[in-house]
Amino acid sequence: xxxxxxxxxxxxxxxxxxxxxxxxxxxxxxxxxxxxxxxxxxxxxxxxxxxxxxxxxxxxxxxxxxxxxxxxxxxxxxxxxxxxxxxxxxxxxxxxxxxxxxxxxxxxxxxxxxxxxxxxxxxxxxxxxxxxxxxxxxxxxxxxxxxxxxxxxxxxxxxxxxxxxxxxxxxxxxxxxxxxxxxxxxxxxxxxxxxxxxxxxxxxxxxxxxxxxxxxxxxxxxxxxxxxxxxxxxxxxxxxxxxxxxxxxxxxxxxxxxxxxxxxxxxxxxxxxxxxxxxxxxxxxxxxxxxxxxxxxxxxxxxxxxxxxxxxxxxxxxxxxxxxxxxxxxxxxxxxxxxxxxxxxxxxxxxxxxxxxxxxxxxxxxxxxxxxxxxxxxxxxxxxxxxx
Numbered sequence: 001x002x003x004x005x006x007x008x009x010x011x012x013x014x015x016x017x018x019x020x021x022x023x024x025x026x027x028x029x030x031x032x033x034x035x036x037x038x039x040x041x042x043x044x045x046x047x048x049x050x051x052x053x054x055x056x057x058x059x060x061x062x063x064x065x066x067x068x069x070x071x072x073x074x075x076x077x078x079x080x081x082x083x084x085x086x087x088x089x090x091x092x093x094x095x096x097x098x099x100x101x102x103x104x105x106x107x108x109x110x111x112x113x114x115x116x117x118x119x120x121x122x123x124x125x126x127x128x129x130x131x132x133x134x135x136x137x138x139x140x141x142x143x144x145x146x147x148x149x150x151x152x153x154x155x156x157x158x159x160x161x162x163x164x165x166x167x168x169x170x171x172x173x174x175x176x177x178x179x180x181x182x183x184x185x186x187x188x189x190x191x192x193x194x195x196x197x198x199x200x201x202x203x204x205x206x207x208x209x210x211x212x213x214x215x216x217x218x219x220x221x222x223x224x225x226x227x228x229x230x231x232x233x234x235x236x237x238x239x240x241x242x243x244x245x246x247x248x249x250x251x252x253x254x255x256x257x258x259x260x261x262x263x264x265x266x267x268x269x270x271x272x273x274x275x276x277x278x279x280x281x282x283x284x285x286x287x288x289x290x291x292x293x294x295x296x297x298x299x300x301x302x303x304x305x306x307x308x309x310x311x312x313x314x315x316x317x318x319x320x321x322x323x324x325x326x327x328x329x330x331x332x333x334x335x336x337x338x339x340x341x342x343x344x345x346x347x348x349x350x351x352x353x354x355x356x357x358x359x360x361x362x363x364x365x366x367x368x369x370x371x372x373x374x375x376x377x378x379x380x381x382x383x384x385x386x387x388x
Contacts, residue, residue: 001080002259002304003252003283004095006067008086008243009060010182011268012053017045017066019290020264026069036102037061037109056119056185060087060112061105067091067263068101073294074261078305081257083217083248085269086150086189087111089235097213098231107235110203114196115239119186121195126160126184127169132177140174149189151335153246154275160187189242197239204236215255221335221365222247223385237366244335245269247363249276252283259304260285261297316360318382320375324349326356328371332382336364344382347375362386 020026027042034041044053044062053059067084068091076095084092087108094104126149129137134157141148141159146169149160159169170179186192209228218225218234222244225231249272252260258281262270266287277283286293286300320326328345338344338358346353358364365385369375 001255001257002078002261002301003081003083003257004071004074004076004079004092005260005262005269005273006082006084006088006091006095007063007262007265007267007269008084008088009056009063009188010184011265012059012063013265014048014050014053015046016265016289017041017062017069019292020066020069021046023073023291029069030065033061033065033102033105036106037065038113039109041065054183056116057109057112060115061108063087063265064091064094064104064108066265068094068104070263070288071095073291074288074297075301075305078301079214080305081215081217081252081255083252084219085245085248086219086238086243088269089219089238091263092216093209093212093231093235095214096216096231098209098211098216098228099207103207107200107204107207111196111200111239114199115188115193116185118193118196122192123163124161124187124190124192125163125166126158126182126187127166128180128182129157129159129169129174130178130180131155132174136174137177140169140172144168147187147190148242149187150243151246152243152272153249154272156272158182160190161192162187189238189240191240193240197236200239201236204232207232217248217251219243219245219248221363221385222249222251223363223365224251241334245272246276247335249273253277253281256281257283259283259300261300262287264289315365315383315385316362317380318344318356318358318384320347320369320377320379320381321356322347322349322351322354323377324354324375326369326371326373326375326381327353328367332364332367334364334366338362338364338384356381358384360384360386 082092090104144165146159146161150158209232324347332344345356362384366383
């Protein structure tokens with residue numbers, strides 16, 4: 001089985017789109033998409049320096065456009081699975097047939113602009129935590145008021161939040177870790193981005209989403225999504241939700257993916273896959289950065305193309321057992337594995353606390369109510385997912 005991956009912010013390099021403009025139709029397509037995104041994609045992809053393309057408002061539509069342009073030169077009908085990291089999910093959704101390319105580029109423009117505006121509201125940032133025990137790293141983040149914005153696998157968790165919290169983390173790093181401050185504008189994929197999520201939701205409400213034509217993995221929980229409107233909802237929510245790329249890679253392994261192509265600007269996701277999915281059965285990888293890489297990518301597709309293995313996701317909803325206020329259990333976080341009968345939280349009302357329990361084994365894919373929210377009997381609280 002073959003997977004095509006679309007990279008996210010931080011993978012861009014100055015001039016990386018320049019070789020693609022030699023192909024017929026690329027310049028015209030970029031001019032059209034520039035009008036939709038509200039930025040000059042040709043300039044950004046060819047002449048802009050590193051500081052200019054580091055700007056969130058410019059980078060996000062540029063990355064989505066680059067992935068879609070390159071994919072147009074591949075036999076995508078032979079590709080069984082697509083996935084993207086962060087804003088790369090918009091490109092992946094277009095490649096899966098959920099969104100038209102024009103809608104993906106437009107939403108990327110809105111997303112980038114609104115996330116940049118949210119970053120300006122207060123000083124926040126991000127830092128990569130490399131190595132260490134994952135549970136100890138997550139506990140350290142919580143103690144400093146930080147969020148695990150990206151769980152990238154291969155021993156990498158990205159912390160995000162207030163600058164003083166990041167300073168404390170750097171001063172008191174968890175055991176056996178290395179902290180690298182990231183040059184980003186703010187705390188992406190955290191509640192700090194709530195204004196951007198609301199603005200993106202308002203625009204996305206006018207987009208018609210179709211069911212995926214191939215397997216499309218979600219950053220929320222690594223699971224395939226089979227419903228167009230749900231996919232669009234997840235794309236919007238991902239602005240404030242953590243990127244669980246570790247779970248996406250777990251699904252690649254579970255499905256038996258044998259070949260991986262990363263779209264331009266390629267290298268980051270391919271490196272994570274190479275470090276995480278190693279040993280016997282490790283997938284063959286091609287990084288597609290220039291048109292000169294197209295023959296190798298097409299040969300990889302020819303070797304690994306084939307029908308997708310059946311992968312039927314299911315979801316179970318857990319509802320409130322009583323009226324009162326919800327207290328979520330600390331370990332009941334999105335992406336966590338839960339077991340039947342596990343206590344996910346309590347609803348405390350006039351009769352005292354009542355347990356909220358899971359009915360099935362699976363992954364906690366989404367909380368539908370916030371901690372300390374007032375809830376009514378029968379109100380959906382949390383969704384648990386798995387596969388048959």
